Amino acid sequence: MPAGDLAEFVTGLPLIDHHCHGVRTGTTTDAEFELLATESDWPAPPGTSVFDNPFGIAVRALCAPLLDLPQHCTAEDYLRRRGELGDQEVSARLLAASGTDRYLLDTGFRASTIMSPPAMAQLTGAVTQEIVRLEALAESIAPDSTAAGFASAFEDALELALEHAVGVKSIIAYRYGLDFDPAPPTNAEVTAAAGRWLAGIQAGGPVRLTDPVLLRHLLWRAVGFGKPIQLHVGFGDADIVLHRCDPSYLTEFAHATRETGAQLMLLHCYPYIREAGILAQLFPHVWLDTSSAVSHTGPSSETLVRQSLEIAPMHKVLYASDAFGLPELYLCGAQLWRRAVGRVLGEWLAEGFAGETDARRYAELLGRGNAIRAYGLE
Numbered sequence: 592m593p594a595g596d597l598a599e600f601v602t603g604l605p606l607i608d609h610h611c612h613g614v615r616t617g618t619t620t621d622a623e624f625e626l627l628a629t630e631s632d633w634p635a636p637p638g639t640s641v642f643d644n645p646f647g648i649a650v651r652a653l654c655a656p657l658l659d660l661p662q663h664c665t666a667e668d669y670l671r672r673r674g675e676l677g678d679q680e681v682s683a684r685l686l687a688a689s690g691t692d693r694y695l696l697d698t699g700f701r702a703s704t705i706m707s708p709p710a711m712a713q714l715t716g717a718v719t720q721e722i723v724r725l726e727a728l729a730e731s732i733a734p735d736s737t738a739a740g741f742a743s744a745f746e747d748a749l750e751l752a753l754e755h756a757v758g759v760k761s762i763i764a765y766r767y768g769l770d771f772d773p774a775p776p777t778n779a780e781v782t783a784a785a786g787r788w789l790a791g792i793q794a795g796g797p798v799r800l801t802d803p804v805l806l807r808h809l810l811w812r813a814v815g816f817g818k819p820i821q822l823h824v825g826f827g828d829a830d831i832v833l834h835r836c837d838p839s840y841l842t843e844f845a846h847a848t849r850e851t852g853a854q855l856m857l858l859h860c861y862p863y864i865r866e867a868g869i870l871a872q873l874f875p876h877v878w879l880d881t882s883s884a885v886s887h888t889g890p891s892s893e894t895l896v897r898q899s900l901e902i903a904p905m906h907k908v909l910y911a912s913d914a915f916g917l918p919e920l921y922l923c924g925a926q927l928w929r930r931a932v933g934r935v936l937g938e939w940l941a942e943g944f945a946g947e948t949d950a951r952r953y954a955e956l957l958g959r960g961n962a963i964r965a966y967g968l969e
Contacts, residue, residue, distance in 0.1 A: 595705060595951050597933060597936055597937050597940055597947075597951070597954070598933035598934075598937060600951055600954060601929050601933040601936070601954045602690075602929055602933065603690070603931050604732060604929070604954060604955065604958045604959070605690060605691070605692040605958075605959060606689070606690055606691045606692065606693075606910050606925055606928075606958045606959060607692070607693040607695070607697065607909075607910065607958070607959040607962040607963065607968070608693070608694050608865075608910065608911055608912050608914070608921070608924075608925075609659075609695045609856070609880065609909050609910070609911050609962040609965070609966065610695065610697065610722070610821060610856070610858050610880060610882050610909075610911035610912075610913050611694055611695070611696060611697070611750055611882075611911060611912050611914045611921065612626055612696060612697050612698075612700060612913075612914065612915040612916070613637070613696055613698070613705030613706035613707060613708075613710070613915075613916075614678075614682045614686070614705060614707055614711065614714065614914075614916065614918055614921075615627065615678065615705055615706075615916035615917065615918075616704060616705060616706055616710075617678070617703060617704075617918075618677070618678055618854050619673075619678055619917075621670045621674075622634065622957050624670065624673070624917065625640065625641050627915070627917045628641040628644070628646055628647060628917060628919070628920075629641050629644065629646070629887075630644075630826065630827060630828060630883070630887065631778070631829050631830065632828075632829040632830075633829070635944045640666050641925070642666035642669070644887070644889070645887060645888050645889030645890060645891060645892075646886050646887045646888075646889050646919075646920075646923065647666070647889075648889050648890060649886065649890065649923045650669070650919045650923060650926060651663050651666070651669060651890035653665055653922060653923055653926050653927075654669075654685060654919050654922055654923065657684050657685060657688055657922070658672050658673065658676060658681065658684065659672065660672050663674070665755050669724070679714075680713060681918055683714060683715075684917040684918075685918035685919060685921060685922040686714065686715050686918050686921050686951070687715070687923070688922055688926075689912075689921045689924070689925035689926070689937070690929075691715070691717060691912075691921065691925060692717050692718065693717055693718045693719070693720070693959075693962075693968070694708075694711055694715070694717055694718070694719045694720070695719075695720050695722050695757060695758065695962075695966065696708050696711060696720070696721055696722060697717060697722045697724055697760050697821070698721050698722070698723070698724070698727075699724020699725075699726070699727030699728070699760070700724065700725065700727070700915070701915075702727075704916070705888070705916060708720060708721050710945070711938045712802070715737055720755075720756070720757045720871055721752075721755060721756040722756060722757065722758050722760050722821060723749070723752045723753065723756045723758075723759045723760065724759070724760045724761075724762065724844040725749075725759055725760065725761050725809040725810065725813055726763075726766060726800050726806070726809065728745070728748055728749060728752060728809075729745055729805065729809055730798045730799070730800055730801055731748070732744050732748050733788070733789060733792055733798055733800075734792075736785070736789060737785075737789070738782050738785045738786030738789055739782055740785070741781070741782070741785035741789070742778065742781050742782070742785070742808065745808075745809065745812065745848060746812060749812060749813065749816065749919070750816070753816055753818060756818075757818070757819070757963055757966045757967070757968065758762050758818050758819035758820065758856070759813045759816075759818055759819070759820055759821065760820070760821035760822075760823075760918045761806070761809065761810050761820060761821070761822055761823075762823050763806045763807075763810060763822070764822065764823045764824060764827075764831070764835070764836045765823055765827060765828050765830055765836070766799075766800065766801045766806055767801060767806055767833050767835075768832060768835030768836065768839065768840070769805045769822075769824070769835060769836055769838060769841055770835050770840040771803055771806065771807055771840075771844075772803070772807060772849050773841075773843040773844040773846075774807075775807065775808070775811040776807050776808050776811075780804050781804060781805065781808045783804075784802045784804035784805045784808075785805060785873070787802065788800065788802050788805060799892040813853070814848055814851050814853045815851075816820055816853075817851065817852035817853055818853065818854075819853070819855075819965050820853055820854065820855055820856065821840075821855050821856045821858055822841070822855060822856065822857055822858060823836070823858050823859060824837075824838045824857045824858055824859055824860045824863060824867060824879075825837070825838075825860050825861050825862060825884075826835055826859050826861040826862065826883065826884055826887070827859055827861050827883070836863070837863050837866060838857055838860065838863050838866050838870055839863070839866050839868045839870075841857075841870065842857070845870060845873075845874045845876070845877055846874075848876065849874060849875070849876060851876075853876065854877075854878060854965050855874075855876055855877045855878065856878045856879075856880070856882075856965065857871070857877065857878065857879040857880070858871070858879075858880055858882055858911065858913065859880070859881070859882050859884050859913065860879050860880070860881060860884070860899070861881065861883075861884030861888075861895060862905065864879070864881060864884075864895060864898040864899050865898055865901065867879040867887045867899075867903075868898070868899060868902045868903035869902060869903075870901040871901055871904065871907040871908070872902050872904060872907070877907070878907045878908070878909060878965055879899060879907065879908055879909070880899075880904060880908065880909045880910065880911040880963070881895045881896060881898075881899050881911075881928075881960050882911035882912060882913035882924070883912070883913035883914075883920075885912075885922075885923075885924055885927050885928050885931070886912065886913075886914070886920050886923045886927065889923070889927070892925075892928070892930075892931055893930065893931040893934060893935075894926045895931075896928060896931035896932060897931070897935055898936065900935060905953045905956050905957065906956055906960075906961055906964075907961065908919070908961065909957070909961045909962050909965065910925075910928055910957060910958050910959070910962070911924075912924030912925060912928075913965035932954055932957060932958070933954075936950045936953055936954055937950075944967055
């Protein structure tokens with residue numbers, strides 16, 4: 592099979608996006624677009640634009656033609672055309688062109704501003720299922736909880752949520768760090784921590800959960816349900832302390848959970864892709880993706896995908912976009928990933944490291960088969 596035929600196969604492969612969020616509802620202003628196009632919490636400095644970031648460069652190359660614009664159009668022309676078409680039309684065009692036929696949506700971040708799973712399914716015609724964010728679930732029950740009753744209330748809420756969700760997600764990396772105590776906290780520790788947290792809320796403090804004891808408790812309760820657990824790693828929100836998001840810190844937790852039935856899904860992983868790949872090879876229940884890092888590195892994203900395939904088994908790497916709000920993130924994530932996988936597997940094929948059957952099989956595993964197996968999807 593020529594490399595060109597393989598690239599065509601990868602281009603047409605229906606993808607499962609195992610880690611993403613909903614498209615933004617309402618009308619997106621130019622200023623809102625600029626903020627959604629970066630992981631930073633702050634706008635670009637005066638006189639500059641995110642369109643000169645790697646992601647913005649990819650948008651003007653990949654998305655512009657789908658909006659009836661020439662490649663490499665100006666940022667002003669792109670935003671003007673976007674406004675003319677309207678958010679709904681832009682989303683419909685770009686998501687259809689991504690070739691994604693199933694979305695697993697984290698619904699725990701700014702849920703009121705993005706499409707729900709049913710709305711995403713209606714827009715795209717794709718199967719859309721929920722991933723429950725543990726911290727958001729805990730925060731939702733806090734107003735009606737007591738210190739003594741928090742643990743059981745969270746257990747009940749998680750059990751109810753998992754009646755329809757296919758997995759959970761923890762942002763302990765951003766709320767604390769991956770260098771957490773890998774052991775489950777005791778009941779007394781959880782009660783005491785819940786008391787401190789709830790008392791702070793009642794005194795007017797933030798509901799945002801950052802207590803390391805409670806974050807560990809949520810994680811270990813999720814382990815008990817045996818569902819895939821998504822864990823943010825490395826690059827992400829502006830509130831991270833990057834060196835504490837290194838997945839190497841998860842080694843003891845991986846040992847402790849190896850025989851529980853839970854699957855640990857490492858997300859983003861940039862710049863710790865190789866560390867995540869090592870864990871995925873060593874532990875049978877550890878998986879990884881490069882998700883948001885692919886879109887945000889734009890033309891250089893092939894390097895990241897190559898690193899994800901250096902040492903991790905082909906059956907442990909998944910596709911994801913981590914798209915939030917902007918349909919451009921779904922489209923760029925999918926097309927950049929297809930481009931990179933097609934090139935890497937094409938080289939293996941041309942150099943005799945893979946045969947035609949294996950090259951196609953690996954592409955299918957990476958793009959959808961591994962997600963089907965990890966999440967038990969039909």
